[in-house]
Amino acid sequence: MHDKTLTELAAGLRAGEFSSVELTRAYLERIEQFDTDLNCFISVARERALASAERADARIRDGSADALTGIPIAHKDIFCTSGLRTSCGSKMLDNFVAPYDATVVARLEAAGTVMLGKTNMDEFAMGSSNETSFYGVVRNPWDRTLVPGGSSGGSAAAVAARLCGAATGTDTGGSIRQPAALCGITGLKPTYGRVSRYGMIAFASSLDQGGPLTRSAADAALMLQAMAGFDPRDSTSAQQAVPDYSGQLDADLRGLKIGLPREYFESGLDAEVAASVQAAIAEYRHMGAEVVDISLPNSGLSVATYYVVAPAECSSNLSRFDGVRFGHRCEQPKNLEDLYKRSRSEGFGAEVKRRIMIGTYALSAGYYDAYYLKAQQIRQLISEDFRKAFGQVDVIMGPTSPTTAFAIGEKADDPVTMYLSDIYTIAANLAGLPGMSIPVRPVAGRPVGLQIIGNYFQEGKLLNVAHRLQRESDWHLAAPVGF
Amino acid sequence: MQWETVIGLEIHTQLATRSKIFSGASTAFGAEPNTQACAVDLGLPGVLPVLNREAVVMAVKFSAAIGAELARRSVFARKNYFYPDLPKGYQISQFELPIVGRGAVEILLEDGSRRTIGVTRAHLEEDAGKSLHEDFHGLSGIDLNRAGTPLLEIVSEPDMRSAREAVAYARKIHQIVRYTGISDGNMQEGSFRCDANVSIRRPGGELGTRAELKNINSFRFLERAINFEIERQIDVLESGGKVVQETRLYDPDKDETRSMRSKEEANDYRYFPDPDLLPLEIDEAFIAAAIADLPELPDVRRARFVTEYGLGEMDAAQLTASREMADYYEAVAKAAGDARLAATWVMGALAGALNRDGLDVTASPLSAQRLGGLLARIADNTISGKIAKQVFESMWAGEASADQIIDQQGLRQITDSGAIAGIVDQVLSDNAQQVESYRQAEPPKRAKMLGFFVGQVMKLSKGKANPAQVNELLKERLES
Numbered sequence: 001m002h003d004k005t006l007t008e009l010a011a012g013l014r015a016g017e018f019s020s021v022e023l024t025r026a027y028l029e030r031i032e033q034f035d036t037d038l039n040c041f042i043s044v045a046r047e048r049a050l051a052s053a054e055r056a057d058a059r060i061r062d063g064s065a066d067a068l069t070g071i072p073i074a075h076k077d078i079f080c081t082s083g084l085r086t087s088c089g090s091k092m093l094d095n096f097v098a099p100y101d102a103t104v105v106a107r108l109e110a111a112g113t114v115m116l117g118k119t120n121m122d123e124f125a126m127g128s129s130n131e132t133s134f135y136g137v138v139r140n141p142w143d144r145t146l147v148p149g150g151s152s153g154g155s156a157a158a159v160a161a162r163l164c165g166a167a168t169g170t171d172t173g174g175s176i177r178q179p180a181a182l183c184g185i186t187g188l189k190p191t192y193g194r195v196s197r198y199g200m201i202a203f204a205s206s207l208d209q210g211g212p213l214t215r216s217a218a219d220a221a222l223m224l225q226a227m228a229g230f231d232p233r234d235s236t237s238a239q240q241a242v243p244d245y246s247g248q249l250d251a252d253l254r255g256l257k258i259g260l261p262r263e264y265f266e267s268g269l270d271a272e273v274a275a276s277v278q279a280a281i282a283e284y285r286h287m288g289a290e291v292v293d294i295s296l297p298n299s300g301l302s303v304a305t306y307y308v309v310a311p312a313e314c315s316s317n318l319s320r321f322d323g324v325r326f327g328h329r330c331e332q333p334k335n336l337e338d339l340y341k342r343s344r345s346e347g348f349g350a351e352v353k354r355r356i357m358i359g360t361y362a363l364s365a366g367y368y369d370a371y372y373l374k375a376q377q378i379r380q381l382i383s384e385d386f387r388k389a390f391g392q393v394d395v396i397m398g399p400t401s402p403t404t405a406f407a408i409g410e411k412a413d414d415p416v417t418m419y420l421s422d423i424y425t426i427a428a429n430l431a432g433l434p435g436m437s438i439p440v441r442p443v444a445g446r447p448v449g450l451q452i453i454g455n456y457f458q459e460g461k462l463l464n465v466a467h468r469l470q471r472e473s474d475w476h477l478a479a480p481v482g483f
Numbered sequence: 484m485q486w487e488t489v490i491g492l493e494i495h496t497q498l499a500t501r502s503k504i505f506s507g508a509s510t511a512f513g514a515e516p517n518t519q520a521c522a523v524d525l526g527l528p529g530v531l532p533v534l535n536r537e538a539v540v541m542a543v544k545f546s547a548a549i550g551a552e553l554a555r556r557s558v559f560a561r562k563n564y565f566y567p568d569l570p571k572g573y574q575i576s577q578f579e580l581p582i583v584g585r586g587a588v589e590i591l592l593e594d595g596s597r598r599t600i601g602v603t604r605a606h607l608e609e610d611a612g613k614s615l616h617e618d619f620h621g622l623s624g625i626d627l628n629r630a631g632t633p634l635l636e637i638v639s640e641p642d643m644r645s646a647r648e649a650v651a652y653a654r655k656i657h658q659i660v661r662y663t664g665i666s667d668g669n670m671q672e673g674s675f676r677c678d679a680n681v682s683i684r685r686p687g688g689e690l691g692t693r694a695e696l697k698n699i700n701s702f703r704f705l706e707r708a709i710n711f712e713i714e715r716q717i718d719v720l721e722s723g724g725k726v727v728q729e730t731r732l733y734d735p736d737k738d739e740t741r742s743m744r745s746k747e748e749a750n751d752y753r754y755f756p757d758p759d760l761l762p763l764e765i766d767e768a769f770i771a772a773a774i775a776d777l778p779e780l781p782d783v784r785r786a787r788f789v790t791e792y793g794l795g796e797m798d799a800a801q802l803t804a805s806r807e808m809a810d811y812y813e814a815v816a817k818a819a820g821d822a823r824l825a826a827t828w829v830m831g832a833l834a835g836a837l838n839r840d841g842l843d844v845t846a847s848p849l850s851a852q853r854l855g856g857l858l859a860r861i862a863d864n865t866i867s868g869k870i871a872k873q874v875f876e877s878m879w880a881g882e883a884s885a886d887q888i889i890d891q892q893g894l895r896q897i898t899d900s901g902a903i904a905g906i907v908d909q910v911l912s913d914n915a916q917q918v919e920s921y922r923q924a925e926p927p928k929r930a931k932m933l934g935f936f937v938g939q940v941m942k943l944s945k946g947k948a949n950p951a952q953v954n955e956l957l958k959e960r961l962e963s
Contacts, residue, residue, distance in 0.1 A: 080529045093528065100522055102529060199529040206758035234531050235760050313758055316561050319572020320526040324625070340565055363563070363753035372755060 001026050002162040003479065006071055006219040009165055013060055013070045020060065020070030024053040024114050027072045031116065031163050034483070038139050040158035042077045044117035045084055052114045059112055067222050067246075069112025074164040076155050077118035078125055079105050079210070080199040088201045089121040089133040089151075092321050092328045092347030102199025103231045104168055104210050111226040116164050120154030123349045124318065125175055125203040127151050128421045131412050132351040139408070140183060141480040142446060146405040149179030149421075155213045156183040161483045166214040166223050170200060172207045173306050174400075174425025177437035180213055181400035181449020184439040186466065186476060187213045188220045189425075191457050192432035193238035195224075196231030202317040204310035205236075207429040216476050217438065217466035221245035224459060240457055248460040249467040254288030256465065259393030263299040264424055270403045272443040277399045280440040280450045283469055284397075292393050296385040301378050302426045303419055308362050308375035309430070314352075315359030321347060354415065383431040390455040395465055399424055400437040400449030424451055434459050438466045439475045486720075487686040488713050489693075490649045490679055491641035494656055495634050496666045497610070497674035498541045504609050504633035505532030505575060512672050516626035520612070524631040526570030531759050534559075538633040539763065541665035542582045542607055543773035545635060548659050548780055549602055551586025553770065559607075559760045563753040568612035568625050576636075578754040581606035582763065583635075588659065589782060590651040591800050600652045601640030608634050629673075635665070641680065641690070646709035650702050653677055657702075658781050662806045670700050677705050681712045683720070691716070692726040696740055699733050708733035712740050784809055792822035801830055808844050811851045818855020821862045828858055832875050849879055857885035870894050870946050897948045900956070903940075906948060907956050910939045921961055933957060 001009075001018060012018055028046055035041050049072065056070035080086045080098035087093045101109065109115070122132040130138040130153030138153040140146040141161040148157040152169030156179035159167050169176040171189035180187025188211045195210040202208060212223035225245050231237045258281065265274060285291060323329035323343025330342035348356070362371035389396060401421055411418040428435035433456060437449035450469075454462045470476050503510055506523035523530045546553040560578035583605035590598050612627035637656055643649045657675055660666040668675045677700075682693035696712055699705045711733075716726050730749075731740040756762075779787070781803050788799035788809075803809045808829075816825035833854060837847060857874055860866050866874065866889060877888045889895055897903055911918055914936070921932045933954070940953045 086528070088528070096528065098522075098527065098529065100527075100530075197529075198531050201528040202759075204758075233533060235533050236531075236758075312755060316563050316573050316753070316755070319563060319565065320528070320570060322565060322567075322572060324567050325525060325570060326527065336567065360753065363755055365751045365753075368753075368755070 002030055005215050006068070006165050006222050007216075009071055010067055010222075014065070020053040020056040020072075020114060021050060023070065024049050024072045024116070027116055027164055030161075034161055034163060037144065038141060038157055038161055038163075039136050040119055040138055040154040040161065040163055041074070041117045042087055042089070042120050042135050042154070043085055045115060048084065049114050049116050056112050056114055066111045066226075068108070068226055070114065071112075071165045072114040072116050073108065074116050074119045074155060074158050074167040075105055076121055076152050076167065076169050078121060078170050078201045079118075079168060080201070081105055081115070081118065084118065086118065086201070087134070088125070089123040089135060090347065090349065090352070091134040093201075094134065094328065096327055098199070100199060103196035103233065104200065104227050107229070108168070108223075108226050113226075119152070119158055119167055122151035122153065122175075123352050124201070124314070125151040125170055125172055125208075126314070126351050126355055128174070128178055128418050129406070129408075129411065130154065130179070131408065132349055134349060137408055140405050141483055142184060142405065145407055146446070147182065147408050147410075149182035149401070149405065151175040151179075152187075152213060153179045156180050156185055156187065159183070159185045159213050159215060160480060162479065166212055166219055168210060168223075168227070169213045170203075170208055170210050171425075171429065171435075172203050172209075172310060173429050174422035176211050176213060177400050177425050177435055177449065177451060178422060180437040181439070181451075182405040182447060184442065184447030184475075184478065184480070185213055186216055186220050186436070186438050187211065188224060188436045188459065188462065189428065189434060190224065190228065190459050191238070191434045192429075193236055194240075194434070194457065194459065195227050196229070196234040196237045198231055198233040202313075204313040205317060206313060207306075207310060209429070217436075217463050217470055218246065218249055220436075221249060221463045221467075224463075228459075238457070243460050245460050245463050248464045250471075251464045252288070253284065253465065253468050256284070256289040256395070257393040258284055258289050258291045259294035259389050259396045260291060261294050261296040261299065261389070261396060261398060263296055264398030268402050268420070268423065269399055270443070273399055273401075273403060273448050276441040276443055276448040277397075277450055280469065281397055283472060284465075287468060287472070294389050294392060294396070296382075296389060296427065298378065298381045298385050299427055302382060302430060303423055305375045305378045305382065305430060306422075306426045307358065307419060308371045309379065311355040311359030312362045312372050312375075313359065315356045315363065318348075318352070318356055323347070351415070379430045382427055386427070386431045386433060386453075394454075395458075395461065396453040398451050400451040401425070404443050404446035404448060428453050432456070434462055436462045436466055438469065439478070441475060442478075485686055486683045486713075486717055487688075488644055488646075488709075489641045489682050489684060489690060490643040490646070490709060492639045492643070492649060492653060493678040493680070494637045494639075494653065495610075495676045495678075496637065496656070496660050496668070498538050498633040498635055499664065499666050500535055500537045500541070500633050502535060503631035504535050504538050504607065506631050508631065510632050514628055516615075516624070516628060518628065520627035520630055524570065524627055526572075532575060532757075534760060534763065535633060538607055539582070539765065540773040541633075541663075542605065542635055543765065543770055544663045544665055544777055545605060545637075545660065546583040546586065547774045547777060548663050549586035549588055551602060551605070552584035553765075554580060554582050554584055555765055556580065557582040557606075557763045559757045559763065560754045561757045564750045566611065566614075567623065568614045568627070568630070570612065570627060570630055574609060574611060575757055575760070576608035577606035580762075588652065588655045590648065590655050591796070592647065592651055595796060598642075598648065600642045600648075600655075603638045603640050605635050605637040608636055610634050635660075641682075646706045646713070649679060649709055650706045653702060653705055658804065662778055662781050664778075673700065676700060679705065679709055679712075681709055681716070682726070683713060683716045692728050694726065694728070694740070695730045696733050697730055697743065704733060704735050707735075707738055708740060711738060715740065778806065781806075781809075792816060792826065794823065794826050798826055798830065802826060805844070811844050811847070814851030815855045815858065818852050819858030819862060821858060824858050824862060825855070828854065832872065836875075836879055849875075853878055853884060860885050860889060864896060864898060864949060865889065866894055866896050867946065867950055870896070894947060897944055898952065900952060903944075903948050903952050903956055906940055906943050907953065907960060910936060910943060911960060914939065918961065929961075933961070936961070
């Protein structure tokens with residue numbers, strides 16, 4: 001049962017092969033069995049999940065069920081859930097229970113999904129390995145000595161280990177796509193504004209975007225269908241109609257123009273990962289797609305630009321965690337300054353502090369023009385590169401990450417090397433474009449992700465392109481040994 | 484030594500929207516602490532601001548009222564600093580691209596002269612909450628009801644040269660925001676707050692170092708705070724010291740300003756565009772709709788009062804000080820059929836009675852219709868002005884109309900010349916000696932003496948004899 005895709009699970013529920021309660025129990029048992037070790041979940045909402053599964057079964061019986069009704073999923077612990085702790089992977093919010101649901105949570109709830117719990121993540125989504133979480137590292141189900149990637153590492157590992165039908169994640173610089181690649185699953189970061197950010201704890205507001213982590217592109221289409229759409233509570237959400245994603249999945253790819261940016265295949269890319277990605281692209285050629293060499297000349301500036309913009313925004317976004325109204329407060333503050341300093345020093349981990357300091361510096365008087373403003377200008381250039389590229393091609397392909405999953409602890413003390421693991425994913429966030437990662441041929445038993453970047457609001461096209469490969473191959477169906 | 488004062492004002496005016504600038508919570512004043520603060524106002528994790536359209540409409544109205552350049556595209560920015568009553572750790576404001584650009588207002592000084600004061604800009608922003616330091620046994624309380632209340636911060640050019648000009652400018656802005664209905668301007672409740680930047684210099688010289696005066700919540704305090712600060716700076720400079728750039732707090736109890744923080748202690752606000760809010764773009768249709776219901780503005784109305792009603796400039800200014808007063812005056816003038824008489828009474832008896840009872844014109848027990856009815860009886864000679872004062876007091880205290888009181892108390896003026904002649908003759912025969920002195924006096928002295936006879940006639944007629952007729956008849960009899 002747990003090995004089925006969402007489409008299969010939905011069909012099984014509809015056909016009465018199993019109930020949502022049975023399915024929910026099965027996943028809860030698997031979480032109990034495997035998660036002590038994997039550490040994918042920060043909170044498991046057993047009773048709440050079962051109650052919600054019962055309601056879903058009633059809807060299935062009375063015929064009012066939607067496509068996802070009764071499907072057990074998990075939410076990244078960055079999405080606020082009314083009445084259930086939302087920690088954002090931080091000691092700062094270890095005691096925080098929001099009085100409201102994030103729009104993403106509310107929409108998936110309305111669609112009838114069953115929330116199993118909240119998944120582990122890098123603290124405040126700042127990390128690429130899930131090692132910055134206050135709740136400990138998440139282990140990669142393919143090899144427990146490896147990281148799952150991050151920051152949506154708990155969601156990616158949970159989907160890979162079949163601990164839930166699908167999961168939500170957020171992607172600020174690659175936080176859905178990179179862990180999806182490292183865990184051998186499908187991850188989609190939609191166009192900026194496609195999915196509401198309301199109730200999603202902000203890391204870098206102009207880059208953050210929620211999206212699904214699933215077993216297949218067809219599953220991602222179902223999830224995105226429920227998540228996407230304008231939200232009057234998020235001024236940056238797009239007032240654009242949501243197309244029927246599942247309906248476009250099978251469209252023919254003959255004549256599709258795929259752009260391969262030469263900058264994505266230069267030094268720094270693992271040769272075997274490159275070969276695997278090229279093999280997948282060869283499949284697309286067989287399906288009738290045309291492959292075009294393109295250039296994104298400013299790609300080399302992505303990481304530097306990102307590490308000004310994202311920390312600048314986070315330094316401001318994280319100011320509200322001050323020990324005054326909610327979250328961690330130090331014991332016996334002597335005065336206001338002591339309250340601020342100790343609450344924040346104790347509540348935040350090292351990576352979060354590092355980024356707050358970088359961001360504060362970048363926005364300071366006298367440095368703003370040289371850092372923040374310059375970074376915004378480069379951001380424009382990067383968007384312009386993509387605009388030109390999409391004048392020539394329909395989608396852009398390349399590796400999601402330069403290497404396969406690395407060992408826990410391997411890069412933990414070297415932030416710059418860690419930052420480079422998002423070198424291919426960051427540009428899509430800076431430009432606001434949709435990007436996807438799907439599993440292709442593994443290297444030495446470790447998953448490899450193919451990244452597909454589309455033009456604005458072309459999620460349907462991305463899902464279509466991904467799905468056609470998944471029709472012709474079964475890399476996405478492979479489960480880690482023992483799961 | 485000669486010093487010239489240079490003053491610029493920053494006025495925070497609370498916009499009269501029903502809900503907050505970025506959330507749906509109510510802006511009503513005086514609720515129990517923290518009952519009008521929603522998740523957005525509390526800055527809970529994950530919440531996002533959504534701009535209140537009405538606040539934008541109000542900024543557009545203000546822009547039109549001062550003839551300012553209205554930015555078709557403006558940008559909200561975050562002003563970052565830590566304070567317990569600032570929930571997000573930043574205030575959403577506008578920095579580089581404010582909605583209202585350069586404009587100007589004209590002030591009319593007491594000597595009748597006019598000056599134009601430049602407005603540099605006005606921008607939309609959210610208010611912070613309030614810290615309460617009493618009653619918490621060594622702790623501080625935070626009330627976030629005010630957090631997120633919409634403000635329009637109006638920044639002037641350093642164009643004012645005295646405390647009086649600064650007050651005249653502040654009153655002018657106050658008048659405009661009240662006329663346009665974008666703020667209730669209530670200073671006690673903090674809906675209209677002034678910060679003053681004050682410096683002194685040699686006339687025509689380089690600008691001096693300024694001090695920013697905060698916490699001024701009345702026009703009277705504004706004048707006193709600036710005057711205190713001017714004296715302080717002159718003392719500092721004339722005793723060989725230097726004025727330091729700092730923020731000073733005005734203490735109305737001690738009537739002095741005190742240093743709050745120096746430039747070195749000032750925050751680096753790390754302004755940057757708020758990524759949660761798209762740039763604000765407004766088009767011509769939005770502007771047209773926003774200014775469609777703008778009322779006649781005070782300067783225009785004042786000029787009209789001069790031409791239409793034949794009033795003097797200062798009288799017209801006084802009567803148009805508030806929209807309510809001007810509306811009241813025009814209604815009185817219409818009902819009375821005599822605009823100048825109406826002006827005299829509204830600025831005299833009515834203003835005096837309102838002031839005595841501490842009432843605003845909107846709470847006047849005497850409606851414009853009733854007052855107009857009284858004045859109409861003066862105009863048509865039914866009663867004299869003096870009797871009218873008496874009727875006015877009765878009307879103020881009760882419900883009756885002027886006509887009812889005049890009839891009940893028998894106050895109708897005596898205009899019958901036969902009746903007046905009888906009284907005049909009576910007075911002349913009762914005062915034969917005075918009549919004799921009058922007739923022997925030099926003509927220039929007679930005018931004064933005539934007053935005695937008029938007074939006697941009025942006394943005898945209980946004030947009801949028509950004074951013009953009395954005068955005429957007395958002269959006729961005495962000169963004959």
